[in-house]
Amino acid sequence: xxxxxxxxxxxxxxxxxxxxxxxxxxxxxxxxxxxxxxxxxxxxxxxxxxxxxxxxxxxxxxxxxxxxxxxxxxxxxxxxxxxxxxxxxxxxxxxxxxxxxxxxxxxxxxxxxxxxxxxxxxxxxxxxxxxxxxxxxxxxxxxxxxxxxxxxxxxxxxxxxxxxxxxxxxxxxxxxxxxxxxxxxxxxxxxxxxxxxxxxxxxxxxxxxxxxxxxxxxxxxxxxxxxxxxxxxxxxxxxxxxxxxxxxxxxxxxxxxxxxxxxxxxxxxxxxxxxxxxxxxxxxxxxxxxxxxxxxxxxxxxxxxxxxxxxxxxxxxxxxxxxxxxxxxxxxxxxxxxxxxxxxxxxxxxxxxxxxxxxxxxxxxxxxxxxxxxxxxxxxxxxxxxxxxxxxxxxxxxxxxxxxxxxxxxxxxxxxxxxxxxxxxxxxxxxxxxxxxxxxxxxxxxxxxxxxxxxxxxxxxxxxxxxxxxxxxxxxxxxxxxxxxxxxxxxxxxxxxxxxxxxxxxxxxxxxxxxxxxxxxxxxxxxxxxxxxxxxxxxxxxxxxxxxxxxxxxxxxxxxxxxxxxxxxxxxxxxxxxxxxxxxxxxxxxxxxxxxxxxxxxxxxxxxxxxxxxxxxxxxxxxxxxxxxxxxxxxxxxxxxxxxxxxxxxxxxxxxxxxxxxxxxxxxxxxxxxxxxxxxxxxxxxxxxxxxxxxxxxxxxxxxxxxxxxxxxxxxxxxxxxxxxxxxxxxxxxxxxxxxxxxxxxxxxxxxxxxxxxxxxxxxxxxxxxxxxxxxxxxxxxxxxxxxxxxxxxxxxxxxxxxxxxxxxxxxxxxxxxxxxxxxxxxxxxxxxxxxxxxxxxxxxxxxxxxxxxxxxxxxxxxxxxxxxxxxxxxxxxxxxxxxxxxxxxxxxxxxxxxxxxxxxxxxxxxxxxxxxxxxxxxxxxxxxxxxxxxxxxxxxxxxxxxxxxxxxxxxxxxxxxxxxxxxxxxxxxxxxxxxxxxxxxxxxxxxxxxx
Numbered sequence: 003x004x005x006x007x008x009x010x011x012x013x014x015x016x017x018x019x020x021x022x023x024x025x026x027x028x029x030x031x032x033x034x035x036x037x038x039x040x041x042x043x044x045x046x047x048x049x050x051x052x053x054x055x056x057x058x059x060x061x062x063x064x065x066x067x068x069x070x071x072x073x074x075x076x077x078x079x080x081x082x083x084x085x086x087x088x089x090x091x092x093x094x095x096x097x098x099x100x101x102x103x104x105x106x107x108x109x110x111x112x113x114x115x116x117x118x119x120x121x122x123x124x125x126x127x128x129x130x131x132x133x134x135x136x137x138x139x140x141x142x143x144x145x146x147x148x149x150x151x152x153x154x155x156x157x158x159x160x161x162x163x164x165x166x167x168x169x170x171x172x173x174x175x176x177x178x179x180x181x182x183x184x185x186x187x188x189x190x191x192x193x194x195x196x197x198x199x200x201x202x203x204x205x206x207x208x209x210x211x212x213x214x215x216x217x218x219x220x221x222x223x224x225x226x227x228x229x230x231x232x233x234x235x236x237x238x239x240x241x242x243x244x245x246x247x248x249x250x251x252x253x254x255x256x257x258x259x260x261x262x263x264x265x266x267x268x269x270x271x272x273x274x275x276x277x278x279x280x281x282x283x284x285x286x287x288x289x290x291x292x293x294x295x296x297x298x299x300x301x302x303x304x305x306x307x308x309x310x311x312x313x314x315x316x317x318x319x320x321x322x323x324x325x326x327x328x329x330x331x332x333x334x335x336x337x338x339x340x341x342x343x344x345x346x347x348x349x350x351x352x353x354x355x356x357x358x359x360x361x362x363x364x365x366x367x368x369x370x371x372x373x374x375x376x377x378x379x380x381x382x383x384x385x386x387x388x389x390x391x392x393x394x395x396x397x398x399x400x401x402x403x404x405x406x407x408x409x410x411x412x413x414x415x416x417x418x419x420x421x422x423x424x425x426x427x428x429x430x431x432x433x434x435x436x437x438x439x440x441x442x443x444x445x446x447x448x449x450x451x452x453x454x455x456x457x458x459x460x461x462x463x464x465x466x467x468x469x470x471x472x473x474x475x476x477x478x479x480x481x482x483x484x485x486x487x488x489x490x491x492x493x494x495x496x497x498x499x500x501x502x503x504x505x506x507x508x509x510x511x512x513x514x515x516x517x518x519x520x521x522x523x524x525x526x527x528x529x530x531x532x533x534x535x536x537x538x539x540x541x542x543x544x545x546x547x548x549x550x551x552x553x554x555x556x557x558x559x560x561x562x563x564x565x566x567x568x569x570x571x572x573x574x575x576x577x578x579x580x581x582x583x584x585x586x587x588x589x590x591x592x593x594x595x596x597x598x599x600x601x602x603x604x605x606x607x608x609x610x611x612x613x614x615x616x617x618x619x620x621x622x623x624x625x626x627x628x629x630x631x632x633x634x635x636x637x638x639x640x641x642x643x644x645x646x647x648x649x650x651x652x653x654x655x656x657x658x659x660x661x662x663x664x665x666x667x668x669x670x671x672x673x674x675x676x677x678x679x680x681x682x683x684x685x686x687x688x689x690x691x692x693x694x695x696x697x698x699x700x701x702x703x704x705x706x707x708x709x710x711x712x713x714x715x716x717x718x719x720x721x722x723x724x725x726x727x728x729x730x731x732x733x734x735x736x737x738x739x740x741x742x743x744x745x746x747x748x749x750x751x752x753x754x755x756x757x758x759x760x761x762x763x764x765x766x767x768x769x770x771x772x773x774x775x776x777x778x779x780x781x782x783x784x785x786x787x788x789x790x791x792x793x794x795x796x797x798x799x800x801x802x803x804x805x806x807x808x809x810x811x812x813x814x815x816x817x818x819x820x821x822x823x824x825x826x827x828x829x830x831x832x833x834x835x836x837x838x839x840x841x842x843x844x845x846x847x848x849x850x851x852x853x854x855x856x857x858x859x860x861x862x863x864x865x866x867x868x869x870x871x872x873x874x875x876x877x878x879x880x881x882x883x884x885x886x887x888x889x890x891x892x893x894x895x896x897x898x899x900x901x902x903x904x905x906x907x908x909x910x911x912x913x914x915x916x917x918x919x920x921x922x923x924x925x926x927x928x929x930x931x932x933x934x935x936x937x938x939x940x941x942x943x944x945x946x947x948x949x950x951x952x953x954x955x956x957x958x959x960x961x962x963x964x965x966x967x968x969x970x971x972x973x974x975x976x977x978x979x980x981x982x983x984x985x986x987x988x989x990x991x992x993x994x995x996x997x998x
Contacts, residue, residue, distance in 0.1 A: 006517045009443045010114040013436070014124045026120040027089050030127055031058040037069040039991060042899070042907070042975040045931055048991075055087035057127055063632040064129075064615045067992040071609060072138035077149040088127065090146075095133070096122045098142035098176065102451035107522055122448065125441055130424045132610035134180045134417040136211065137452065143173035150174060155205065156457040159468035166464045169457045178416040178452035181402035181474065182206055182213045182463060185395065185411035188220050188341055194462075196220070196239055200246055203261070205459045207250040212260025212996065216316065216399035216411075218341075222270035225343035236271045237278070240308075247310035260403035260985070260996050261311040264372065267321050270338045270346050273358060276369060279313060280362040282306040295893050295910065312403055312984055313369035314764065315359060319557055322373070322758045324352045360750040367772055370984065371754050372401065372764035377408055379556050380763075382535040382732070383599050386410060387469055387527045391534075404736040404996040405764050405984045406603040409472050412462040415600070415733075416452045417474040418445050419607045421614045422503060423482040428648060431487075435579050438503075439510050442475065446514045449473035450597060471525045474603040474733060475511055477504060478611045481618035485645040488652040489571075490700035491623045492719030497726040498567040500621060502580050504604070505546045505563060505730035509583035511601035512539065516590035524595030535596065539588050545729040547577075548584035560729035560761045603733035608987030608994040617645055619982050621723060621737065623715055624704045627667050628686045630989075642667050646688070649701055659693040666691040687711030705740050706770070717741050717753055717767075725760035734763040736983030736996075743771040766984040814877045817848050826919045828909075829901040833861070835912060837919045847882045847923055849873045852916060865912070872916070882920050889917040890929075907931035908975070 003009070012019050015026055032055055039049040049070040056065045073085040074094075085091055100119050103109040109118060125131055133141075143149040151172030158175055160167045169175055184202055187194045199215070206213045223235025240263060247261050265275045289302035303309050324334040334352040363369065377398040378384065386396035401408045407415045420441060425434045453471050458464040480500055481491060489495045519528075528535070543549045545562050553559070568577040604621055611619040618624055624643060631639040642664050650660045667688055687709040688694065688702045699713060707714045720739040727735060739753060750767055757765050823840035833854060840849040850872045852865040875885055892913040900906050900915070905922060908931055909915040918929055927933045971979055971988035978989040985996030 003517075006108060006447075006514075006521045007110070007114065009440075009447065009514070009517075010109070010117045011440070012117055013121060013440045014128070015117075015120040018120055026123045027092075027127075029124060032056065033058045033060075035062070035065055037066050039066055039070050039974060042931075042971075042990070044975070048974060051084070051086070053086065055089065057088065059615075060088075060129075061615050061632070064613055066632065067609060067612045071135070071992060072613070074143065074147070074149075077143075078147050091138070092123045092126050094142035094146040095137060096126065098145050098455070099448045099451040101145065102455040103447060106451065106454045108447060108450070108518060118444065118447070121440070122444055125444070128424070129421055129614040130441055131418055131420045131445055132614050133178070133448070133452075134419075134605070135609055136180050137176070137178045137416065137418075140173060141176040141178060141452070144171065145174075154209070156459060157461050157464035158457045159464055166461045175455050175457040176452060177209065177211075177458070178456055179414035179458065179467070180211055180417060181404075181407035181415040182211055182459070183400050183402060183407070183409060183411050183413055184213050184215050184460075184463075185399075186215055186217060186219060199243065202460055203243065203246060204250050207247060207261075209459065211459070212262070212403035214262030214264065214400040214402045214407075216264040216266070218264070218266040218269050218316070218399070219394070221341040221343065222346055224270075224346050225340050226345070236265075236269065237274050240275075240278075244307050244310050248304070262314060262401055262403040262405070263311045264314045264316050264400040265369075266316045266374070267318055267355070268336060268339050270340055270348070272315075272338060272355065273350075275313070276315065276355070276359050276362050279308045279368040280365045282308045283366040290893060295891070300893075308368075312405070312766075314372045314401070314405070315369045316372050316374045316399070317758075319373075319375040321352065321355075322755070325356050326755065328353055328356070356751070357747075360747050360754065363767055364745070364747045364750050364769055365772060367766065367768045370405075370764065370766040371757065372405075373758050373762065374398070375557065376758070376761055377734070377763050380538055380541070380729070380732075382538050383410060383470060383527065383531040384534050385527075385530040387466070387530065389530050401734060401764065403985065404606050405766070406476075406605045406734050406736040407472075407474060408734045408763065409600060410466065410470065412460070413466045413470055413472060414458055414463050415472045415474040415603070416449055416456070417476065417603065417605050418449060419476045419478045419605060419610060419614075419620075420445065420507070421479050421611075421616055422477045423479040423486070423616070426483055426486060428486055428652075431652075433573075433576060435506075435575055438506070439579070439583075442507055442510050443514045445475050446473060446511050446598075446601065447518075449475065450515075450518060469526045470599040471597060472600040472732075473511075473598050474600070474605065475507060476602060476604045476607070476620070476731075477507065478607040478614065478620050479616035479618050480621050481623045482616065482645050485624070485643075485701065486648040486652065488649050488698075488701055491703060491723070492700065492715050494564065494567055495571055497561075497723055498564050499571065499573065499576075500723065501545075501561070501563050501726040501730050502568060502573070502576050504602070504727050505542075506576070506580050506583055508542065508602040508731050509546060509548075509580065509587045511598075512542075512587035512596060513583055513590055515596045515598045515601055516587065516594045518597035520590070520594035522597070525597060525599055528595045528599075531599070532595065535599070536588075536592060539591055542730060543584040543588050546580050546584040548581045548588070558759065558761050561726045563726075563730075600732035602731045604727065604731060604735040604737070606736045606983030606985050606987065606994065606996055608982045608985070608996065609992040612992045617643065619987065621727065621735065622705065622982065625706060625980060626686060626704055626708050627688055627702065628708075640668070646702060653698055653701075655693065663688070663691040663694055689713060707742070714742075715740075717745075717749070718756065721753060721757050721760065721762065721765065724762050724765060725757070728761055728763055735765075736985070738766045738768050738981045738984055740981065741767060741769045743769060745769050768981055813879075814874070815842070815848070815879070816877055817842060821849060823849075824923065826903060826906075826922070828903040828906060828915055830896040830909065830912070830915070831898060833896050834902070835865075835915060837916055839919060839923045847920070848876050850876065850916070850920075852912070868913075868916075882924060886917045886920040886924075889913040889920075891917075905930040905932045905934060 018024055034053050034055055036052045037049060037054055038047060040047055051069050054069055072091060075084045078084050096119050100115050104115060109115045153169050154172050156169040156177060157166050158169055185194055186199050189195045191197055203213055217236060217240060220236045220239060221233045223233060225233045227233055285306045286302045294302040321336060328334055332353055335349040336352050338348055338350055340346040381398050384391045384396055390396055395411060398408050399411060425438045453467060458467055484491055484496050537554050541553055544553055545560050547563050547565055565577045607620045627643050629641050629643050631641055633639055647660055647664060650663060667686060689711045703713050703715050705715055717739045724735050724737050753767060821840035823838060825836055825838045828835045836853045838851045839847055842848040850869060852869045854861055854865055872885055891910060893910045897910045900909055905927060906918050921929055971991060971993055973993040974991040976988050976990035979986045980989060985994055987994045
């Protein structure tokens with residue numbers, strides 16, 4: 003390929019080449035479905051759309067997410083006024099990109115336009131790629147439907163006028179960027195001032211986007227002010243910005259704003275910044291013990307500060323070298339420097355900073371490390387737009403909220419991700435490299451088109467996005483590729499395959515960018531940055547194996563692709579392609595320059611991965627061996643991860659052996675209790691499965707322990723995956739290292755040091771259970787060795803004793819003989835609770851017994867005490883309603899989604915569960931998530947327990963199997979919020995806490 007014109011070829015739509023009677027939409031079979039999404043806690047309908055049209059291969063989950071998140075709900079011509087077909091969405095997006103490329107003179111003929119349209123529509127409908135969410139929200143609404151909207155105070159660079167101008171409306175141009183980096187200057191008023199930061203962040207949050215800022219320019223507490231007096235300091239303003247973000251939320255929804263806060267290691271207030279969120283987490287725990295709601299959206303967290311951002315520490319090589327040297331010199335010091343006033347300068351212990359940083363991260367997952375010198379070693383534009391390579395404002399100072407976009411301040415990036423698994427032919431065991439390159443090239447054209455007809459929230463972002471034109475193409479679903487090939491995630495084979503595929507994406511993207519530059523010119527500041535950018539391209543090429551000279555201006559040795567490993571995997575074509583594309587990128591770039599200053603990132607890809615029916619997100623491994631298929635009529639079907647069967651087939655297991663292994667993973671037991679019967683999945687682990695060879699176990703390792711198994715991907719497995727990919731992408735990688743609850747501060751220190759040595763730009767570490775809002779997964783199993791105060795059951799015991807001591811009724815009416823009543827089984831997390839409500843001869847509630855399957859644990863004793871206290875109160879004629887009122891809303895572990903009970907689906911504690919059970923026995927279902935129908939009610943309004951035939955089975959319950967990192971989704975109240983890169987994503991509705 004020597005010209006941009008060569009990209010316009012029919013690869014997937016050859017059937018349309020000589021058949022004008024068909025359109026690209028005729029290449030798919032279509033189905034009509036209904037989409038109904040409900041709040042998991044209240045049962046309230048969030049989205050209800052009927053007779054929607056999707057390709058037949060789309061899962062119900064993909065249809066639900068696309069329709070609820072991305073279908074335009076108002077202003078669409080037609081009877082219904084909203085989009086009803088994936089055809090409409092595909093046309094709206096691709097037609098806009100095509101017309102923009104025509105405007106930019108990258109599409110010259112009608113035939114080129116038709117080919118681009120057909121190929122991009124096909125690939126989108128075939129779930130081979132997906133742009134980031136703002137594209138789905140905004141792109142093409144005016145062009146397709148005449149929807150304009152108000153201007154939203156957006157801007158774009160008008161080339162004819164050679165200046166930034168306001169947009170006339172919201173949708174003639176598109177706001178396609180999800181990632182923004184914003185600068186702040188040390189002044190109270192004016193452009194880029196502290197007060198201006200409030201306005202900029204508010205505008206970004208209102209639009210549903212996220213922002214990242216390095217606040218190191220702000221002077222520290224005690225520094226002199228020009229008008230006299232001293233500064234109140236950085237932290238006072240950070241707390242103000244945090245409150246603003248919490249008030250605005252994101253996109254006008256309940257979702258917290260996506261925000262990255264960075265601070266350099268040498269700022270005088272660095273200790274307070276490091277400890278900020280850890281101290282606030284201590285306050286949350288204290289408030290929770292006092293009875294305040296400690297859900298992430300609850301009263302405890304809303305009372306403290308620092309909860310609306312991801313915090314990152316910008317760490318220099320100088321500091322890390324001193325850390326490594328602490329064994330030789332424990333007295334290493336670092337000078338903390340005032341921003342404008344040297345009188346506040348002071349020396350501080352490196353050991354002290356290092357310790358409190360890792361202790362804070364261990365305690366609450368913040369702050370995360372970003373290695374500023376590693377970022378800037380791969381900076382393509384250190385001369386910025388004025389040529390001053392020493393200026394702070396021309397360095398890479400921050401990232402977007404999720405951590406993958408790293409470029410100059412006041413720039414933006416629009417993203418797209420390729421479903422890498424779609425290009426692997428399982429039958430032939432080959433990867434379609436030509437198809438992959440084809441989609442990479444078309445995606446880069448799409449991202450460039452989105453800049454050309456884009457608009458931006460501030461004048462500076464509009465101007466600098468125009469000047470540098472960064473794009474962010476990445477991949478998703480790589481764990482599916484690994485497993486289907488029978489490759490362990492934590493292996494040299496997986497790392498070399500990943501780095502080669504992603505390196506091919508970046509290299510070919512730069513080559514396509516150079517061809518665009520040949521056609522219509524390089525980005526405007528390219529000449530200023532030419533030498534620096536070509537140096538970075540050469541270093542990328544060295545990592546890829548395209549050239550063999552020494553690395554330039556790097557203080558470490560990045561991990562190179564091992565082509566011998568690729569060849570041992572029969573990946574010769576991929577090996578050759580990787581070398582070829584980087585030679586093309588370098589040679590073409592040297593001759594023609596580049597149209598885009600950056601071309602690739604590895605984003606979390608939460609929502610769009612689900613839209614593409616990816617089994618895994620981004621470069622993340624699988625969460626568990628169990629997956630949940632959403633059913634069209636509601637509910638879920640529990641299945642094994644389909645990739646396990648594919649891997650076992652590749653490994654040569656027979657049909658019978660595979661069935662036995664899958665049955666082992668899905669083995670169930672019948673659970674019967676007082677009329678309820680359930681099929682419960684026993685474990686979900688794969689260790690111990692019949693026929694499975696020990697040497698194959700690592701292929702099935704997941705991010706977390708499955709069931710009672712012990713295997714999981716080691717923390718260094720995550721770090722090494724990031725390290726091998728980092729030198730072959732333009733930006734960074736949004737990735738979290740998962741650590742067990744037992745991980746130590748020393749473990750954290752070692753991982754951070756290894757990450758820095760391996761050339762990782764930034765990474766987040768998360769220890770299971772470190773956030774108070776996370777439901778405890780298995781701590782009750784170890785209750786014998788856990789202090790009562792740590793479990794917060796002391797408040798429960800105290801309440802029970804206080805209730806018993808407060809009784810003032812003199813005559814107690816004890817129950818004697820045989821009782822009758824109902825037993826309510828329930829399961830919170832993995833704790834089974836059985837609440838038996840007995841009545842006296844007058845049909846009054848007179849006795850309550852609460853038991854659990856946790857024999858010999860503290861919880862058993864506590865429940866016995868509570869049972870006795872409540873029963874005594876009832877027998878002294880304290881009204882059950884009053885007891886229910888006392889217990890209602892108490893918050894302690896375990897809490898969250900409830901299984902096994904037909905009406906109660908969410909509680910804040912066992913006390914809250916008992917309160918709801920008492921209400922039910924009194925005929926009050928107002929606080930239950932599910933209401934019984936009349937057929938399940940007795941004359942006295944007491945519910946009839948559901949029989950086996952009508953039971954709620956495991957398949958129809960909301961799924962529970964992945965490791966949960968936050969309590970509930972703010973959109974649908976699902977408890978399946980999992981770590982996705984440095985952010986979180988809901989596995990039910992696709993909502994993310996990030997910016998994409």
